[in-house]
Every structure is written in structure tokens, then in C-alpha cells.
Amino acid sequence: MKFSTLASGLLALAPFSAAAELAKRATLTRVNNFGSNPSGVRMYIYVPDKLQANPAILTAVHYCTGTANAFYTGTPYARLADQYGFIVIYPESPNDGGCWDVSSRATLTHDGGANSNSIANMVTYTIAQYKADPNRVFVAGTSSGAMMTNVLAATYPNLFKAASAYAGVAAGCFYTGTVAGWNSSCANGQSTASQSAWAQTAQNMYPGYTGPRPRMMIYHGSADSTIYPQNFNETLKQWAGVFGYTYGQPQQTLSNSPSSGYTKYVYGENLVGVYGAGVTHDIPVNGAADMQWFGLSGGSTTPSSSVGPGPTSTKVSTSTSATPSTPSGCTAERWGQCGGIGFSGCKTCASPYKCTFSNDWYSQCL
Numbered sequence: 217m218k219f220s221t222l223a224s225g226l227l228a229l230a231p232f233s234a235a236a237e238l239a240k241r242a243t244l245t246r247v248n249n250f251g252s253n254p255s256g257v258r259m260y261i262y263v264p265d266k267l268q269a270n271p272a273i274l275t276a277v278h279y280c281t282g283t284a285n286a287f288y289t290g291t292p293y294a295r296l297a298d299q300y301g302f303i304v305i306y307p308e309s310p311n312d313g314g315c316w317d318v319s320s321r322a323t324l325t326h327d328g329g330a331n332s333n334s335i336a337n338m339v340t341y342t343i344a345q346y347k348a349d350p351n352r353v354f355v356a357g358t359s360s361g362a363m364m365t366n367v368l369a370a371t372y373p374n375l376f377k378a379a380s381a382y383a384g385v386a387a388g389c390f391y392t393g394t395v396a397g398w399n400s401s402c403a404n405g406q407s408t409a410s411q412s413a414w415a416q417t418a419q420n421m422y423p424g425y426t427g428p429r430p431r432m433m434i435y436h437g438s439a440d441s442t443i444y445p446q447n448f449n450e451t452l453k454q455w456a457g458v459f460g461y462t463y464g465q466p467q468q469t470l471s472n473s474p475s476s477g478y479t480k481y482v483y484g485e486n487l488v489g490v491y492g493a494g495v496t497h498d499i500p501v502n503g504a505a506d507m508q509w510f511g512l513s514g515g516s517t518t519p520s521s522s523v524g525p526g527p528t529s530t531k532v533s534t535s536t537s538a539t540p541s542t543p544s545g546c547t548a549e550r551w552g553q554c555g556g557i558g559f560s561g562c563k564t565c566a567s568p569y570k571c572t573f574s575n576d577w578y579s580q581c582l
């Protein structure tokens with residue numbers, strides 16, 4: 217199993233008390249009764265102290281071996297929730313190995329009673345409980361969480377308005393017919409299909425649905441040797457097919473966007489691909505770009521080449537080697553990770569912020 221490699225560089229196993237001490241703020245909280253939960257997914261929620269009226273919701277989905285707490289401490293979303301007043305739901309996998317079920321027929325079906333259904337029920341519960349804005353419900357995830365992000369976009373297009381997926385696969389690509397199976401053919405980039413076939417796979421997950429679908433932003437690194445980069449192409453084919461774009465003909469190709477070393481393929485307002493040259497499976501979350509994509513930072517949601525890395529993005533290694541090395545001459549921005557076991561990004565903080573030790577797995581620019 218390759219589970220350990222999925223988590224390296226992203227792990228942040230701080231106990232809750234230590235996480236809370238990263239800064240004085242609200243804490244991650246377990247929610248026990250959020251509705252029907254046949255597959256036993258655990259729900260955690262982060263509600264910032266300064267919550268907007270009718271807040272937006274971001275569902276943030278962890279990688280294999282991950283936990284809600286690891287994703288809470290290891291990604292910028294909770295910090296951004298403090299800044300912009302939205303709620304973050306962190307579902308936690310009940311499956312062995314901590315991967316999401318993105319492989320069973322049930323999870324690949326709207327209201328199929330598996331992991332995707334449980335996560336959708338968390339969203340519905342949160343909308344009711346906090347009078348959240350149903351038109352601002354988003355999902356983002358990394359690795360297995362990115363696979364789930366694509367699955368949620370296909371199974372609950374009625375619920376989610378936009379999605380951001382880091383190093384995942386097309387919805388349905390990981391099918392094995394078993395719960396939380398590992399589909400090597402897909403992982404290794406050997407499951408290829410036409411854009412119409414991929415689109416059909418997604419559409420079959422909610423037959424008869426004709427309403428709006430979430431805008432999709434798809435990230436992948438060219439040096440990903442866990443979930444091969446071909447999955448970038450296949451995922452873009454899938455959503456290009458769903459939205460009626462042509463996979464091979466993005467409207468715009470923007471170099472060094474949204475940050476240095478990445479190329480952005482803009483198909484239209486509903487689909488953007490972001491490909492990182494030399495970036496491995498440890499692809500960092502670009503919080504600023506996600507906020508803009510979701511329209512949560514108050515800016516335009518239209519992709520733009522002029523958007524530089526914001527205060528919450530992390531600089532990445534542009535090394536072409538599969539083993540990430542620490543980039544030299546770079547700085548991590550405020551709130552960014554700057555150290556910890558398995559961390560390979562910039563270890564110097566942008567002035568005036570200091571790299572502050574939190575635990576063995578996580579230091580942060582504060």
C-alpha cells in the first residue's frame with residue numbers, strides 16, 4: 217500500500233489543544249447527530265468566532281491516512297474561515313487506512329447510502345443549523361479527498377456550487393465495486409476514456425438530474441508518482457464533457473498562474489485546470505486561489521492571470537525530481553507552513569513573520 221506516501225508532507229497530528237494554541241480562536245468540534253449516516257463517517261465542524269450572517273460552507277476532505285484534525289491543522293481553510301466568516305466541515309473517513317470510499321457502486325450513486333451520502337447529509341444539516349447560504353456551498357480535498365471531491369460533484373451537483381480538487385481522479389475512475397478499494401489502473405493513469413464517456417460516468421451518478429453543476433477547479437502535479445498525472449487529463453475530460461467544453465481546446469492557457477511553476481488551463485467559467493511542473497503528490501493547497509474560485513474573498517470568481525499568490529498560498533518546490541527537495545531562496549507567506557516532518561516547502565517566512573514551532577509535524581509563519 218502507498219498510503220504513507222499519500223500523507224507525507226501533509227500530516228499534522230497535533231492534539232486538539234495544541235491546534236487551538238496555533239492562535240486564539242474557535243476550535244474544531246465533533247458533531248454526533250447530523251442525520252442519516254449509514255456508512256459511519258465522522259463529522260467535525262469549524263465555526264469561526266466571527267461568523268457571517270447566512271454563512272458560506274466549505275467541506276474540506278482529507279487524504280488517505282488523514283483525519284479531520286490533520287486537515288484542519290495542515291491546510292489554510294480554518295484560518296481563511298476566521299478571515300472571511302464561513303464554516304468549514306471536516307468529514308473523517310471511517311474506513312481502514314483512512315481513505316474515502318470512492319470505489320463502491322453505492323458511493324458513486326446519489327443518495328446511495330455510502331460515504332458520499334453521509335457527507336452530503338452533513339452539508340444539509342449545517343445549512344439548516346446555521347442558516348447557511350445554500351448558494352455558497354463548496355468542497356475541496358486532497359488526494360483521496362480530491363477523488364471524493366469529484367465524486368461529490370457528480371453525486372450531489374444540486375448541493376455544491378464549486379469544487380477544488382488537488383491530485384485526485386475523475387469521478388468513477390477508482391471504481392472497484394468494493395468499499396474503499398484501490399484501483400491501480402486508475403491510480404497509475406491507465407484508465408483513459410473519451411470526454412463523452414467520462415461525462416456519462418459522472419451523469420450516471422445522479423440519473424435524470426438536469427440542474428446546475430458545481431464549477432470545477434482541478435489541480436495536479438506533473439511529478440505525481442502516486443496518482444499519476446494522466447488523471448489530470450482524464451478529470452478535465454470528464455468535466456469538459458459535462459459542461460460542453462472541448463478538452464483539447466482550453467480558451468486560455470496562462471503560465472505561472474495562480475503561482476510560479478503552475479500553468480492554468482481555463483475552459484470557461486465552469487472549469488479550470490491547474491498543472492504544477494515538477495510538483496509531486498504533496499501538492500500544496502493554494503488557499504488564496506481557492507478563496508477566489510469560491511468567491512469567498514470578495515474578489516471576482518472569474519479566473520484571471522493577474523492574481524498573484526495571496527497571503528495564504530504556500531510556495532512549492534519546482535524540482536523535477538520525484539523526491540521533493542527544499543526550495544532555496546523562497547519564502548512562505550503569513551499562516552503558511554514552514555516546517556515539520558515530511559515538509560519540503562519553503563522554511564523561511566516572509567518578513568515580518570517568524571517560523572513558529574507548533575509540533576513535530578507542523579511549524580507555521582506567525
Ligand SMILES: *[C@@H]1O[C@H](CO)[C@@H](O)[C@H](O)[C@H]1NC(C)=O
Binds near residue numbers: 388390393400402407
Ligand atoms: C478500475 O477502474 C476502471 C475504470 O476507471 C475499470 O475499468 C476497472 O475495471 C477498475 N479496476 C478494478 C480492479 O475494478
Ligand SMILES: *[C@@H]1O[C@H](CO)[C@@H](O)[C@H](O)[C@H]1NC(C)=O
Binds near residue numbers: 448
Ligand atoms: C495532460 O495534460 C498536460 C498538461 O496540459 C499535458 O502536458 C500532457 O501532454 C497531457 N497528457 C496527455 C497524454 O495528453
